[in-house]
Amino acid sequence: MHRKHRPATYGLLAEFESPEALHNAAIRARSEGYSCMDAYTPFPVEGMGAIFGSHRKRVSLITLIGGLAGGLGGYYMQHWMSAVNYPLNVGGRPLESILAFIPVTFEMAVLGAALSAFLGMLALNGLPQPYHPVFNVDQFAMASRDKFFLCIQAIDPKFDQRGTRELLEAMDAHGVFDVPY
Amino acid sequence: MPSLTYVPGEEIRRMQWRAFWVGAIAMAICIVGAFFSRVQFFQSYLLGFLYWTGMGLGCMAIMMLHHLTSGAWGMVIRRPLESASRTIALMALLFIPLAFGVPSIYSWVNRTGLSQEQLQYLNVPFFLIRSAVYFAVWLLLAFRFSSWSQRQDTDNDASLIRKMRLLSGPGLVIYSLTMSLASVDWIMSLEPRWYSTIFGLLVIGGQLLSAMAFAIVILVLLASRQPLSEIVGPRHLHDLGKLLLTFVMIWAYLSFSQLLLIWAGNLTHEIPWYLRRWHGGWMWVGLALILFHFFIPFFLLLSQDLKRNAKALGLLAAFMLVVRALDLYWVTVPEFSPAGVFHLHWMNILVPIGIGGLWLAVFAWQLRLRPLLPLGDPQLHQALEHE
Incomplete structure (x- = not known):
């Protein structure tokens, strides 16, 4: 620097x-x-x-990207676990059960958005700053x-x-x- | 506070008469249609009745929510909400034709395929008694609040705000319980073998969303001219937009929960309701709802600029009013089509417009009776401070 x-x-x-x-x-x-x-x-x-x-717009954008990444990642995680890596027949339901994947996808989107909002805010503020x-x-x-x-x-x-x-x-x-x- | 009078303007009187004539002419045409197709008329009538009854009830619920939580957002829409809650009297009157239509609408009147226990609940006399009780309770609540609010304008009585707050808590509980039962009676019993425990809340969530969208449209119209243009700012719209987003999400959450539980349970008496809505063209209505009732308003309402822009928020709220009608159509009309094929009868559009015209006329008439803001409320000044 x-x-x-x-x-x-x-x-x-x-x-x-x-x-x-x-x-x-x-x-x-x-x-x-x-x-x-x-x-x-x-x-x-x-x-x-x-x-x-x-910097309102920049934090918003970081949050949106974090939320979308969390949601897509959350969906992909379930797809990979349930349909690719360890296919398990649950009561005859399809392996790729989109409906059953939505709650976790949503939660991961919220987690991604919240974490990226918090960390993005700190990064844009230049925090933490010990001196x-x-x-x-x-x-x-x-x-x-x-x-x-x-x-x-x-x-x-x-x-x-x-x-x-x-x-x-x-x-x-x-x-x-x-x-x- | 600026020295303005807040007397409702001439434009509200014009709206009252325009709405009245639109409603009267549409209803007249549909009554002629009823002579040719009595069953279709009553089925369409149920649509219009449910939509506009829900609007008044939703407005009353949001009014009670505001009494409990206070805040500037509710102060600027309180008079429209109160006027809308008094339209429940009109809907009680418009229930009378529905009472004659029960055999045309509900299959349980034929008593076929139902257990003895179901028939003890689903029969015409008990159905009518229950509906009368719901309306009696709602009218009692609506006019109790209305008369307290009117006294507040003149009396300067500080105890009134406490009374309204005290009644609002029990009032919301009573509304939730009665509306849950009414949604079972009026909508769920269209398919008497199907039940969903989430359904009542889903109907209530839809009513709150309709009412919030309606309040936003009315406020944007009122705020486009004097005197409210001096008062209503982006701050109020921002809060109302956030509440609209909340109700969009509540609707999506409850709708999805109902679908997920029934899909996962996969029980023979539960899934036919969704299967019927997945075939014969109804699937496209359902997909349209996912898109227009959730994704589009959700992503648009995330934007702070849109929520603070009167024109954009007003247009989105008006759009939501249309989508709400589509949701009601998707919930009720598939039960009326034995072949299970999507159909759109002209009366399904014209009767809701007819009832809506009469409803809007009564709403505008009621809005004109009092100042556009609750002038006697001690919290009004705080609510009107500029940013």
């Missing part, structure tokens, strides 16, 4: 007093052309997802209490140590911190 030109810092972290200030700052930053940024708040702030772009540079800023502990943070990452093509700091300060940030690796 090491880039050739790794920026000197992870990025800039701006602290805000209220969810509204954070919301406005995020909109402003986006309109300035920044895309690599994230917000950290003590509680869910409505509308933030829309600003950063949500994150934002915790190097002492003030960041307040993100789980009563302060609201916006972090613009240094890998953003528009990032400029001076210009970005000025922009954040101009947006009523309570404080702007360098985030070291």
Whole structure:
């Protein structure tokens, strides 16, 4: 994961007093052309997802694929066991008893969908993540209490140590911190 | 809350009269047809009767479900649901012609091939008494809720919401028990030697699905203009769409369970019901049901965008109303064709349309009597908050 030109810092972290200030700052930053940024708040702030772009569609697609794979796999498993590997005559019913296979097929589809939704969500979130540079800023502990943070990452093509700091300060940030690796 | 009056608009009055004339003309044509084919008329009449009685009962059940669970989804459709539950009075009236048609519809009237125990249950007087009791119980429930809801508009009495909630639990139990018995009497006894313990629940699940689809269609129509266009948003439709998906899945689950158990059991008195529906063209109706009653609505309703889109959800709900009629056709009509061949008599379509026109007219008339939202409900404001 090491880039050739790794920026000197992870990025800039701006602290805000209220969810509204954070919301406005995020909109402003986006309109300035920044895309690599994230917000950290003590509680869910409505509308933030829309600003950063949500991954709803991608999780849905992963879940659908997982569900279909689980269903098809579940059916194939029963077909192979009952009709190919160990054919067993049960009361004269056909070996390939489609009706009898449906409950397990359905259950396997649900299992596949649920597991892929959960694991897909974790994968898209980049979790689990034992280390994150934002915790190097002492003030960041307040993100789980009563302060609201916006972090613009240094890998953003528009990032400029001076210009970005000025922009954040101009947006009523309570404080702007360098985030070291 | 915006200062609007929620008085039902002129378009509901127009709908009432249009529906009435469509229903009256269709019924008049069918009554002429009855002189030529009395048996066919009564068999078609049973179809229409079952479809529209189920609609009113399903609406009443969803209304009780909402009283128990509350939520914004039910607040916006409560007045249509209450109006639909009052149409049970019309269906009680329309049961009277059916009473005269019992010999044309049910083979058990001939008393052939049935045990003494079966005949003690399946005879015309007891059949009519049971049906009268079902309607009495349903009317009592429907009008109890209706009058409490009306008092709530004016009295500002906080105890009314508690009363409605308290009656809803027992009300749902009573509805489930009476409707299970009614489905045995009205539908299952068409083939008196066949029984399925899941059948009552299957009919109830179908009624809930019909009612939810109907409520969505009505809400989408009402929300296309003032005053409800100010209130009803994607949030409400999203919840209603999820409930529609739930009822689609309940129907599929119960239908499949019944088929699987009978197929696995492979007993001589159980399988003829399905064999009859697997030959003579009926198979295509059954396959169409698997496709249109489950797979297509199931996969479409998985989409969040579709559930939040008024036009798309309304169209799908209207489509489900048609498919519900197809399901009822598949369950009842094969018992009427001795040769076991698929047939479609014109009265099988026109009588349900005729009864449906009268039903819709009464529904629209009832909807016009009160404001379109339960204005006295203390939970209304919460339900109408925007996202």
